[in-house]
Amino acid sequence: MNKFSDLSLQPVLQANLAANGFVEPTPVQAEAIPPALAGSDVVATAQTGTGKTLAFVLPLLNKLSEKRTKGVRALILSPTRELAMQIQEVFNKLSANTGIRAAIAVGGLNENAQLQSIKRGAEVLIATPGRLCDFIGRRLVNLKTTEVLVLDEADRMLDMGFLPSIEEIIAQLPTERQTMLFSATIEKSIAHLINKHVQKPVRIAIGTTTTASEQVDLHVYEIDGARKLGLLRFMLAKEQGSFLVFARTKHGTDRLAKKLSGAGVKAIGLHGDRTQNQRNQALKGFQQGYYRVLVATDVAARGIHVDGVAHVVNFDLPQGPEDFIHRVGRTGRAGNRGVASTFAAPGERGSVRIIERVLKTKLQRQEVPTELPADQPEIRDTEEVAVMSRPFGADKSHGKKSFASKSFSPKSFAAKRSGGPAAGKPFRKAAPWKSKAGAHRAKVAR
Numbered sequence: 253m254n255k256f257s258d259l260s261l262q263p264v265l266q267a268n269l270a271a272n273g274f275v276e277p278t279p280v281q282a283e284a285i286p287p288a289l290a291g292s293d294v295v296a297t298a299q300t301g302t303g304k305t306l307a308f309v310l311p312l313l314n315k316l317s318e319k320r321t322k323g324v325r326a327l328i329l330s331p332t333r334e335l336a337m338q339i340q341e342v343f344n345k346l347s348a349n350t351g352i353r354a355a356i357a358v359g360g361l362n363e364n365a366q367l368q369s370i371k372r373g374a375e376v377l378i379a380t381p382g383r384l385c386d387f388i389g390r391r392l393v394n395l396k397t398t399e400v401l402v403l404d405e406a407d408r409m410l411d412m413g414f415l416p417s418i419e420e421i422i423a424q425l426p427t428e429r430q431t432m433l434f435s436a437t438i439e440k441s442i443a444h445l446i447n448k449h450v451q452k453p454v455r456i457a458i459g460t461t462t463t464a465s466e467q468v469d470l471h472v473y474e475i476d477g478a479r480k481l482g483l484l485r486f487m488l489a490k491e492q493g494s495f496l497v498f499a500r501t502k503h504g505t506d507r508l509a510k511k512l513s514g515a516g517v518k519a520i521g522l523h524g525d526r527t528q529n530q531r532n533q534a535l536k537g538f539q540q541g542y543y544r545v546l547v548a549t550d551v552a553a554r555g556i557h558v559d560g561v562a563h564v565v566n567f568d569l570p571q572g573p574e575d576f577i578h579r580v581g582r583t584g585r586a587g588n589r590g591v592a593s594t595f596a597a598p599g600e601r602g603s604v605r606i607i608e609r610v611l612k613t614k615l616q617r618q619e620v621p622t623e624l625p626a627d628q629p630e631i632r633d634t635e636e637v638a639v640m641s642r643p644f645g646a647d648k649s650h651g652k653k654s655f656a657s658k659s660f661s662p663k664s665f666a667a668k669r670s671g672g673p674a675a676g677k678p679f680r681k682a683a684p685w686k687s688k689a690g691a692h693r694a695k696v697a698r
């Protein structure tokens with residue numbers, strides 16, 4: 253199909269596509285929608301930002317609107333609340349005037365409102381596995397009428413330990429149903445879900461699953477931790493557009509957002525410890541351009557769509573190459589070019605090489621400007637210091653366990669710093685937190 257108008261869809265859906273300016277399908281849509289409309293199971297690997305939400309929402313809406321029956325008829329599982337809400341937004345656009353409603357069941361929001369919405373006859377349920385399992389356990393939802401199951405970002409759901417919940421949920425569904433599974437990457441762990449729960453699927457792979465978008469220029473700066481903030485401020489001063497900055501820890505996220513605000517940059521932090529309201533506001537403020545910088549943990553890396561992010565910055569290295577792909581996929585979307593800059597300490601070269609090997613791409617080495625805005629060197633506090641003791645990929649846990657940290661007090665750090673280089677000048681000595689002694693597992697923010 254070259255255009256949505258080529259598809260035999262309910263007229264109301266054609267009208268909604270046109271009203272929202274959707275004329276030509278993206279590649280994943282062009283490949284996934286026809287078999288999905290024909291009722292086949294679909295397994296699609298597609299990178300974020302490729303239009304996969306519409307690829308499953310449109311066929312399921314067409315199916316539900318052909319014949320109306322009662323109960324939950326389509327279930328969409330998403331790893332995070334944010335993604336669930338974005339799916340709902342796409343759903344709302346495409347379902348206008350169909351009379352088909354979607355309820356949402358996600359943690360962190362009032363459950364009564366969600367249950368009411370289901371009871372009032374929502375035919376589509378968009379849920380995160382944890383909250384839905386809770387509802388199932390308390391017999392608050394009945395999924396026996398489900399005709400379509402969508403697993404969105406299946407790899408992420410597995411990463412987040414949702415496999416038992418997913419199994420429990422699927423056990424509630426009729427075996428006779430259509431299943432669509434979307435994932436940015438398909439690893440062996442996903443094969444298990446596919447083999448067990450998907451029947452004769454049409455397999456779709458858009459691009460390779462281990463490369464970043466060609467629309468994104470991938471830069472790497474070798475830089476000590478103490479100078480990273482200066483470099484980020486330098487980039488903010490030199491370049492136009494919005495910045496999505498990834499930090500590893502929740503605390504680091506807050507601290508960086510605060511430091512940027514202190515330097516006069518409109519910045520806000522987004523991570524899992526924020527209330528849902530705060531998360532929504534941060535995202536909305538960033539989407540609407542009120543905040544120029546969103547500092548986030550990886551919770552924001554998947555599935556979050558913000559139009560026109562000009563620049564992604566890996567202020568801290570991601571846990572592994574997959575997170576790298578997801579992070580950089582936040583820019584260079586919908587035909588725009590983007591830049592993704594990775595800040596890596598000299599001791600993190602091994603990790604950069606692993607990213608390059610997995611992506612089969614060389615990150616472009618960039619010179620760190622000698623003159624950076626003068627900042628206080630970063631004082632990291634004891635429990636949040638997180639450095640890699642080994643490059644990721646050194647074990648099978650995808651590096652999750654390969655981060656270790658060294659306890660030290662800001663005081664001793666300050667003492668070591670005295671007599672060190674002036675602020676803004678390269679700090680050549682190995683940062684004290686790179687010492688091997690006293691390593692303990694770092695807190696990993698989610």
Ligand code: AMP
Binds near residue numbers: 276278304305306
């Ligand atoms: P997604 O990958 O589902 O998060 O979609 C990424 C962005 O692409 C969203 O802003 C969509 O509104 C937009 N989009 C999806 N499909 C199309 C299309 N066929 N034409 C233009 N924009 C689209």
